[in-house]
Amino acid sequence: MKKLMTMTRQFRDDENGAAMVEYTVLLGIITAATIAMIILVGTWVTGQWT
Template identity: 75%
Template sequence: MNKLMTIARQFRDDENGAAMVEYTILLGIITVAVILSVIFVGGWVGTQWTALTTQLP
């Protein structure tokens, strides 16, 4: 019975899995932010390029 209680305490105190989940969520948020930034900047550059090409003779 003591061994079972020891295993249960170790499982309760282990935080490696929780840290991995937190880092995975953080990585997902960063990935979404980078993708949205690339889409936004790409659209802006495309608009600027179109405006530049229409002004050239």
């Protein structure tokens, strides 16, 4: 049990995990914005060609 508590404490104090989560959220936001722009531009281009 003591080993589990030690591992939990080390995981909590490790800042690499927090940075990885922040970068993952940022990547998700950038991906969503890119997809939205592709959809909007695609709709605009379709409107221009018809």
